[in-house]
Amino acid sequence: MTATVPLRAEGVAPQATGPTLGARAVGGLLEPLIFIVIAMLVALAEYVVAGPIRDFPVSNFWLAFVLLALADAWTWPQSQTMMGTLTGQYIATTNGEAATPLVIAVRQLARFGVLYGVPVLALEFDLVWAVAIWLICGAIVWRTPGRRAPWDLVADTVPVTGIGAVGQVELPVLRSAADLQLDPRRTSQDAMAGRLMFLAGLVSVVISALIVWNIFREAWAFVAADEFSWGLLKGRGWFPRRGEFDVGTLLVGTLWVTGIAMLVAVPVGLGVAFYLSEYAPPRLRRFVKPLIETLASIPSVVIGFFAISFITPTVLSRLFDDIAFQSVLAAGVGVGVLTVPIIASISEDAMRAVPMELREASYGLGGRKVTTALRVVFPAALSGISAAIIVAISRAVGETMVVFIAAGLTGIFNTNPLDPGQTITGAMASLGAGTDEVAGSGIAFQSLYFLGAVLFTLTMLLNIVSDVIVRRFRQVY
């Protein structure tokens, strides 16, 4: 048994109310993004098939417009467009009938042309023309009664929030809440939203694939190059432009920086975590916690500057007489400052997750506060704490700017932390900073990707280890 349920009161002419401001905002953000994504996907396909594209064909965009206009006309139910299914908007003709697919196709094509085709034209010609066309369109909108959009004028349509006498839908008589699910307008909206969100989720997979593909392809090109031999990876130092790629130099530098950083960050970070989780009265906690967040929000370039303008001259030069202006030690301490908040916040979370009962049991047995903290809370939170330290190590290995500013970057093999040194990230940054000179000079430039592959693998392994530790040793209370 079915009954005819109009979405709007029967006989009422379509009202040009249009969607709400919020729905307009969603549409306004998503629609151009969809075009950019489609055009980029086409370009990526070309890139995978034919290699690097020197000149991005603008025709990709026109293709995207036509594709989406056709999809809008024939895919979506009930005279809706893709955005309409999200915003609850329908297209009606001016005499109050639901728009046919052909009318919708014309309207959408005109709409995409005006809204997005014009900026694409500007890419090819000049911004002045784009602005002029938009101004003319704006004037047309201004002059027409009801301020109708140019694309609605072209196709003679009106956007409405519901379709009246003509757009009646067959709906079952509602008996329970579940029957509401059968409303085709709402279910199509729902399905559309779900698909879009899944696509958004896939973006991160695409990014990962692109990272792995590009880095390892170029790294392979480095290893497979004619000038390359494995003997080059062992030498007097890291001098890519002279064809000397002693990776050992970089590994030693990275080890020093990471080790020094952990010497600084582990005690301080754990101290803060113990204080926040076990000792701090609530009032002080509210004061110390934002402080750690402040430290976390300081950009690494600023810490890099801090390392050579404060850490070396004010702190380290008092302890070590012969420290250089830029040194591995200063870079290590700077990276340590950066990683304190990581260790503090992850360890604190782990300690706070230890249930109160364990502490109470310890106190009940006569345990002191220090005993409870060190012998009960610490072991129970150990998996979280070690994960925190490993995440911090991974961050320290990958930290670039502090090293680039403060470590000095000489490629000479060096084990003295008081002298300038070079790390994996530092070497990558120096290669990257000189990108324009090295580009095309083949093997030196590709060593950048080789180092990237080493770094990517290293940090990925560390992250996996921390994940495994958390999962295997996590105690479920």
Add this chain to the structure above:
Amino acid sequence: MALTEPTTSSRRGIDFEALKARRGADIPGQIFYGVILAGVAVAFFMVGAVVWDVIDKSWVIVSDRFWNFLTSASSSDPAKAGVVQGIRGSLLIAGIVFLSFPIGISAAIYLEEYAEDNWASRLIQVTVRNLAGVPSIVYGLLGLAVFVQSLRGITGGSSVLAGGITIAVLVLPIVVITSAEAVRAVPASLREGAYGLGATKWEVIRTQIVPAAMPGILTGTVLAIGRALGEAAPLLVIGAVGWYTTGNNDFLDQLQGAFTALPMNITYFARDVAEIWSPHAAASSLVLLLLVFFVNLVAIVARARISKKLGR
């Protein structure tokens, strides 16, 4: 002796003072507390020293010509050089990053509300977690290979467009993870109530979950903007310049031409061994810190207002 009569008891119960006195002073406890307090003090010192150092070293410029420093272009003359191009570049990058938020938030909602336990959603989950741990300079390599070289036609090479997209890709996992946490924290009762009234999944998300998770989502996006403002390593690899003297007028030229950003300015000012540019490095660090703190402040205020509106 009856169990109900403890030996060391006054009328009020156990005499804790007497117990404590018998045990003597808690020396290990005092030492441990001292060590912990020292750790907190060092953390305080770090924050204080960074802020003090930046203000102290930049005082020459801040007290003399701060406005001039903010509004002039880069120059080889230390008395005239400014960071207006860096500020413009950083703000443009932040604007481009802003465009990636709908994608990140949608992905978070997918992971929390839609994903069933199948290989596709597990793949997404694993890649998001791994991407969050990838060093920022590796994103620079991605940007160099894809956005600078392959898509040169759109981005115009080493441009603010390429840099902005790279940084947007870099902060995407942060947005996804923090937004997912916010969505997870929405009480199930809200969801069940809306479903009970016959709402579809999308309606539940739009009317209940997103508004309720808004404070948390906002925090995540602000963290991401803060990170985007301070990130320099990918820009370095992409080929942002430390400073340049020609001014670009056309907006399209600005998007596709050579660019710099505040962190790049700081890098090149700071790496000068002769320390002529040291005050400039400090002053641009100060500008960057102020920008980041301002963004965080906006988030705190917005979060407080939204929470108040939601009555929580």
